[in-house]
Amino acid sequence: MIKLDAKVPAGKLEEKWTSHKFNMKLVNPANKRKYDVIVVGTGLAGASAAASLGELGYNVKAFTFHDSARRAHSISAQGGINAAKNYQNDGDSVYRLFFDTVKGGDFRSRESNVYRLAEVSNGIIDQCVAQGVPFAREYGGLLDNRSFGGALVSRTFYARGQTGQQLLLGAYTAMNRQINLGKVKLYTRREMLDVVVVDGVAKGIVVRNMITGEIEKYSAHAVILATGGYANAYFLSTSAMNCNATAIWRAHKRGAAFANPCFTQIHPTCLPVHGENQSKLTLMSESLRNDGRIWVSKIKKDMRKPNDIPEEERDYYLERKYPTYGNLSPRDISSRAAKEAIDDGRGAQGQDAVYLDFQDAINRLGQHVIEERYGNLFEIYETITGDNPYKSPMKIYPAPHYTMGGLWVDYNLMSTIPGLFVAGEANFSDHGANRLGASALMQGLADGYFVIPYTIGNYLAGDKPTLVKADHAEFNKVQKEVEDMTTKLLSIKGKRTVDDIHKQLGRIMWNKVGMGRNEKGLKEAIVEIKALREEFWKDVNVVGDSKDVNQCLERGARIADYLELGELMALDALTRNESCGGHFREEYQTPEGEALRNDEDYTFVSAWEFKDVGKWELNKEPLEFTSVKLATRSYK
Amino acid sequence: MEHKKINLTLKIWRQHGPKTPGSFVAYKVAVSPDSSFLEMLDDINNDLESKSLEPIAFESDCREGICGTCGLVINGQPHGPIPRIATCQLHMRNFKEGDTIYIEPFRAKAFPIIKDLMTDRSAMDRIMEAGGFISVNTGSVPDGNAIPIAKEIASESMDAAQCIGCGACVAACKNASAMLFVSAKVSQFALLPQGMPERYQRVETMVKVMDEYGFGSCSNTYACEAECPKGISVKNIARMNREYFMAKIKSTNVKV
Numbered sequence: 075m076i077k078l079d080a081k082v083p084a085g086k087l088e089e090k091w092t093s094h095k096f097n098m099k100l101v102n103p104a105n106k107r108k109y110d111v112i113v114v115g116t117g118l119a120g121a122s123a124a125a126s127l128g129e130l131g132y133n134v135k136a137f138t139f140h141d142s143a144r145r146a147h148s149i150s151a152q153g154g155i156n157a158a159k160n161y162q163n164d165g166d167s168v169y170r171l172f173f174d175t176v177k178g179g180d181f182r183s184r185e186s187n188v189y190r191l192a193e194v195s196n197g198i199i200d201q202c203v204a205q206g207v208p209f210a211r212e213y214g215g216l217l218d219n220r221s222f223g224g225a226l227v228s229r230t231f232y233a234r235g236q237t238g239q240q241l242l243l244g245a246y247t248a249m250n251r252q253i254n255l256g257k258v259k260l261y262t263r264r265e266m267l268d269v270v271v272v273d274g275v276a277k278g279i280v281v282r283n284m285i286t287g288e289i290e291k292y293s294a295h296a297v298i299l300a301t302g303g304y305a306n307a308y309f310l311s312t313s314a315m316n317c318n319a320t321a322i323w324r325a326h327k328r329g330a331a332f333a334n335p336c337f338t339q340i341h342p343t344c345l346p347v348h349g350e351n352q353s354k355l356t357l358m359s360e361s362l363r364n365d366g367r368i369w370v371s372k373i374k375k376d377m378r379k380p381n382d383i384p385e386e387e388r389d390y391y392l393e394r395k396y397p398t399y400g401n402l403s404p405r406d407i408s409s410r411a412a413k414e415a416i417d418d419g420r421g422a423q424g425q426d427a428v429y430l431d432f433q434d435a436i437n438r439l440g441q442h443v444i445e446e447r448y449g450n451l452f453e454i455y456e457t458i459t460g461d462n463p464y465k466s467p468m469k470i471y472p473a474p475h476y477t478m479g480g481l482w483v484d485y486n487l488m489s490t491i492p493g494l495f496v497a498g499e500a501n502f503s504d505h506g507a508n509r510l511g512a513s514a515l516m517q518g519l520a521d522g523y524f525v526i527p528y529t530i531g532n533y534l535a536g537d538k539p540t541l542v543k544a545d546h547a548e549f550n551k552v553q554k555e556v557e558d559m560t561t562k563l564l565s566i567k568g569k570r571t572v573d574d575i576h577k578q579l580g581r582i583m584w585n586k587v588g589m590g591r592n593e594k595g596l597k598e599a600i601v602e603i604k605a606l607r608e609e610f611w612k613d614v615n616v617v618g619d620s621k622d623v624n625q626c627l628e629r630g631a632r633i634a635d636y637l638e639l640g641e642l643m644a645l646d647a648l649t650r651n652e653s654c655g656g657h658f659r660e661e662y663q664t665p666e667g668e669a670l671r672n673d674e675d676y677t678f679v680s681a682w683e684f685k686d687v688g689k690w691e692l693n694k695e696p697l698e699f700t701s702v703k704l705a706t707r708s709y710k
Numbered sequence: 711m712e713h714k715k716i717n718l719t720l721k722i723w724r725q726h727g728p729k730t731p732g733s734f735v736a737y738k739v740a741v742s743p744d745s746s747f748l749e750m751l752d753d754i755n756n757d758l759e760s761k762s763l764e765p766i767a768f769e770s771d772c773r774e775g776i777c778g779t780c781g782l783v784i785n786g787q788p789h790g791p792i793p794r795i796a797t798c799q800l801h802m803r804n805f806k807e808g809d810t811i812y813i814e815p816f817r818a819k820a821f822p823i824i825k826d827l828m829t830d831r832s833a834m835d836r837i838m839e840a841g842g843f844i845s846v847n848t849g850s851v852p853d854g855n856a857i858p859i860a861k862e863i864a865s866e867s868m869d870a871a872q873c874i875g876c877g878a879c880v881a882a883c884k885n886a887s888a889m890l891f892v893s894a895k896v897s898q899f900a901l902l903p904q905g906m907p908e909r910y911q912r913v914e915t916m917v918k919v920m921d922e923y924g925f926g927s928c929s930n931t932y933a934c935e936a937e938c939p940k941g942i943s944v945k946n947i948a949r950m951n952r953e954y955f956m957a958k959i960k961s962t963n964v965k966v
Contacts, residue, residue, distance in 0.1 A: 122848075125848065126847075126848040129847045129848060140771070140779065141769070141779070141830070141831060141832060142778075142831070142832065142834070142835050142875065143835070144777075144778070144835075144838075144875055145771055145772075145777045145778060145779050146777075147771070147772060147777070149772065149776050149777050150772045150774050150776050150777065159854070161855065197849075199854040200851045200852065200853055200854045201846075201848060201849075201851055202854075203851070203854040203857075203904070204844065204846045204851035204852070204904055205843075205844055205846060205904070206844045206867075206871075206898060206899050206902050206904045206905050207871075208864050208865075208867040208868040208871050208898065208902065209854075209864070210864070210868075211858075211859055211860075211861045211864045211865075212861065213861050214858060215858025215859050215860050215861065216855045216858055217854055217855055231854075233868055233871075234868060234872075236776065236872055238776075239776055239872065239874075240868075240871060240872075243871065246838075247838070247842055247843035247844070248843065248846075248848070250835075250838050250839040250842060250843050251843040251845060253839045254839050254840065254841075254843075262832065262835075285824065314771040314772045314773070314777065315770055315771050315772075315773060316771050348742070348744040348745070349742055349744060349745065351742065351745055351749055351752070351753050352745075352749060353746075353748070353749045353752045353773070354773045356773070356774055357774070453794075454774065454775065454799070457775075457792075457795055457799045457801065458746075458799065458801065460801070460803055523848045524848070527848065567762070569760075571756050571759040571760050572759065573752070573755075573756050573759075574756065574760075615759060615760070615762060617758075617759050617762050617763065617764055617765070618764050618765075622727075622825075623767055623824060623825045623828065625765060625767055626755075626759055626764075626765055
């Protein structure tokens with residue numbers, strides 16, 4: 075049993091972070107250079123942390139499996155980043171952003187963390203502007219905003235449909251400056267394959283050099299994982315091809331508790347699947363829902379072209395069911411409503427798709443306005459599908475997109491392994507059971523720029539500056555284990571390809587641990603995943619050598635981890651006998667088909683402790699709501 | 711909806727390592743027109759792996775044309791025949807039954823081949839590390855609205871900032887020049903008030919490192935703009951030249 079201590083500071087919610095910052099220990103500026111910090115991953119959270127820690131004077135070693143730090147998947151975020159600036163004078167505040175996020179997460183997140191997130195959100199915008207991020211502006215030269223799902227205020231800052239790209243490049247340039255100054259050393263094309271724990275404390279990592287195949291060891295006083303989410307467990311998702319859970323999963327197996335693995339987000343506006351050979355799904359930004367209206371035909375199996383369906387025969391189901399939020403209802407609700415319509419046989423031209431229609435907005439505002447707002451997204455749509463969305467509505471369908479679950483962290487973003495910090499999507503902390511749009515960029519940068527640089531100082535101040543060297547016995551032991559696993563993967567030489575097994579896992583996950591879950595399906599999923607895992611280790615064919623560029627080996631090792639994580643996702647979903655946010659258990663719904671929470675029994679974070687492959691122990695962190703009253707989420 | 715498959719002959723560059731000679735290898739495929747170009751390669755790789763043969767090494771990540779990881783020369787054109795997209799956004803409906811397609815890595819002195827279709831483009835990062843930033847520390851910055859920026863200036867800066875760092879401009883250029891890439895970053899910052907304090911030093915250091923890594927000069931063929939997946943304008947090169955000239959007059963920061 076792990077002792078979960080969230081280390082939430084005492085005091086009023088509004089004062090916790092301020093008083094914590096004052097109470098935390100500081101490292102003398104002259105001593106900071108005696109401490110080494112490893113940052114794994116160079117996305118928003120990783121790059122911003124590496125840059126900020128370098129600025130403070132720590133020696134940072136940053137690792138990425140990409141050829142360049144600028145490639146991390148944060149770059150694909152399209153729509154925007156939230157902040158409580160209230161520049162629009164529409165009633166926003168830190169408290170409202172906090173409240174919307176807690177409510178949006180269906181009351182399954184830690185109040186104190188979310189409040190801090192809202193509190194530091196404004197500083198992020200200031201920081202990015204100063205870095206030269208070209209946010210959209212009004213004619214008067216001030217920053218422009220738009221709305222996103224789950225909010226009734228316009229608090230989203232954006233740079234066309236490429237906000238993630240611009241924010242990541244901002245963090246990347248800040249990190250580059252520290253590389254230039256010698257405070258950050260960047261290791262590219264390195265994939266983290268294990269964390270090294272010496273006497274119960276994280277002291278370094280073991281990585282594979284993806285060019286030479288060497289297994290390399292690096293030590294430090296603290297390790298930060300900022301390695302993103304695990305939506306690729308579904309095979310088809312909006313995550314980039316190389317996004318994977320390996321870093322957090324291997325850390326989990328070394329003792330870091332994994333929290334709320336079943337809290338996954340299915341994004342309502344993605345492009346539908348075109349066929350069996352599809353490798354990845356494409357997201358269409360949620361910002362499109364500002365001006366697009368979602369609908370299906372009122373008639374089942376309606377094969378007419380969308381423009382031939384008259385207005386009175388269209389069901390604008392989000393506007394009908396949720397008149398207050400309408401097309402801007404939160405993601406989980408919108409996705410489920412789409413599934414409902416399709417399950418009812420009313421998918422677009424018989425496909426697994428619904429319409430996202432801009433005709434009204436084009437008539438109201440003119441095509442040039444829509445072009446200015448979403449031009450690049452419309453181009454992406456046309457490139458992929460061959461259809462022109464200015465002329466006929468887009469077809470969209472929900473797809474796995476983001477994972478709210480991740481490694482459990484305390485208020486300081488430290489995992490249950492002392493010295494191992496987790497930032498960004500890789501941790502579980504701020505989004506509860508459902509993340510609101512434009513909040514991922516906010517959280518990644520909040521963690522990296524404004525939280526970890528403080529909390530890691532507090533940790534390091536209590537640590538001795540003596541560095542455990544990378545030739546320590548424990549490092550050699552872990553290195554040997556990683557090499558053995560590589561050798562084993564390459565020696566199976568079975569009949570099934572890595573992708574073949576991954577696709578099969580993906581189908582199990584999508585059908586049984588996807589948008590709608592039930593006890594029977596989850597139990598079946600667990601049995602099927604266990605069997606598939608066994609088959610993998612007997613019959614997979616990982617080709618090539620270990621001492622070479624070997625993309626097949628890279629994928630193989632990642633799938634090995636998904637085959638364990640997938641089971642835990644199903645187990646977590648099975649254990650949580652309620653519906654909340656993205657976790658919808660079909661047994662637990664209101665007569666209107668809405669998620670039915672069980673606050674009495676399930677107001678806690680599930681933190682799973684690894685015992686052995688396929689064996690876990692459940693630890694619970696109770697959640698207390700003192701500022702926000704637990705209430706049934708309503709967007710009607 | 712799956713459409714009828716089209717039959718193609720692919721001639722793909724295979725090269726085991728940086729030092730070994732490479733050659734084109736032919737593959738016959740039948741592919742759905744709805745499939746993307748890279749999904750076609752995924753499929754070939756799956757087939758090769760099922761025969762215990764080594765898959766074709768190629769890089770991609772986001773598959774949405776924004777991360778800049780992918781980059782193939784397709785029938786002689788970086789990112790293929792359709793303008794303003796990255797390789798990952800190219801779909802097979804743009805090819806015809808019976809077509810032969812040549813697939814090669816980006817070729818430039820500064821981009822050595824690692825394996826098959828994978829190249830090392832890290833020289834671009836070295837240029838960025840040299841000066842492609844605004845020197846502000848986390849924290850002590852003014853309010854985001856403290857300095858108004860005209861909408862059209864922000865928009866022009868964004869036009870340059872959307873460079874995805876893929877290197878197609880270098881691969882397209884007969885001189886393997888990185889001027890479009892470097893000028894995009896120089897322009898983004900030179901247009902904004904935040905970038906003013908370091909504008910001269912920035913352009914000097916970036917150009918210096920660009921030259922050190924063996925990128926060629928610009929001879930105004932505009933092939934870079936034509937092949938750029940984001941349509942970055944060569945006007946940025948003109949702006950960079952202007953910045954560089956002014957820097958030579960005004961700044962004494964960088965010894966060249």
